[in-house]
Amino acid sequence: MRTIKVDAVLVQAVIAAALSFAHLHDLAAAAGQSGWKAWAYPISVDLLMVAAWRRLRSGSTPVMAWSWFLIALFASLGANVATAGLLDLDSPPAWLRVLVAGWPALAFLGGSLLAHTPTAETPTEPTPTVPDPGPVAEPAPDPIPKPDPAPALDPAPAPVAVPATPVVPAALVDHARKIAAEHQARTGARMDADALRARLGVPPAMAHAIAVQLT
Structure with a gap:
């Protein structure tokens, strides 16, 4: 249960x-x-005092706010003192009737x-403007290093063509040997490669290779 303080x-x-x-x-x-008018007077005095106090709290137009606050305070305080027996309320003086009638x-x-006087705005210092530095230039990319040119080399000498020695079957060598023997027996000279x-x-x-093997 909530406690009321x-x-x-x-x-x-x-x-x-x-x-x-x-x-x-x-x-x-x-x-x-008389009537409702008598009840409206205290409401008017209190509202004027509250409005002046709010303007004082806002810190604007202090002279005007203090002036109306003191006027409302004097009206409230004067009513409290006047009803203490200093004045005969059964036959009030004329000046009191004039003040009450002119109060509205x-x-x-x-x-x-108090309601329509503009409040004084606190001047603010202008914010210093910083010049626009403009677009920041991006650093240029490093150039791609080119490979060093290869040193010039002397051209290699062309290989000497070596004639491949064909493989001669053994049977072909034997047959050629017989033919060479007949040729030598018939002519008395050795059989050369062309023959x-x-x-x-x-x-x-191949004929050259066979002739080499026959020597």
Whole structure:
């Protein structure tokens, strides 16, 4: 269950406001304001005091705010003192009737000035403008290093063509040997490679290889 705490300051303020409200009502009624008009006077005084106090709290137009705050405070305090027996409320003086009758116009003027006077704005220092440095140039990429040219080399000498020695089957060598022996027996001279090529019908290289083996 939530506990209700009583604030002594707030209670005292409510009591003081109620007493001041009643004194203003009694003074207005004694000055000839009857009915609802007598109740409107304390409301007008309190609202003017609150409006002046709010303007003071905002820190703007302090002279005007203090002036209307003191006027409302004097009206409230004067009503409290007047109802203490200093004045005969059964036959109030004429100046009191004049003040009470002129209060609505005075309160309307003060409330309008407090509500519609523009508040003074606190000047702010201009923010220093920093010049635009412009677009930042990006660093150029490093160039791709080119490979060093290869040193010039002397051209290699062309290989000497060596004729491949064909492989001669052994049977072909034996057959060629017989033919060479017949040729030598018939002519008395050795059979050369050209004669072997013509008799055997083989390429010149093979005929040369057979003649080498026959020597």
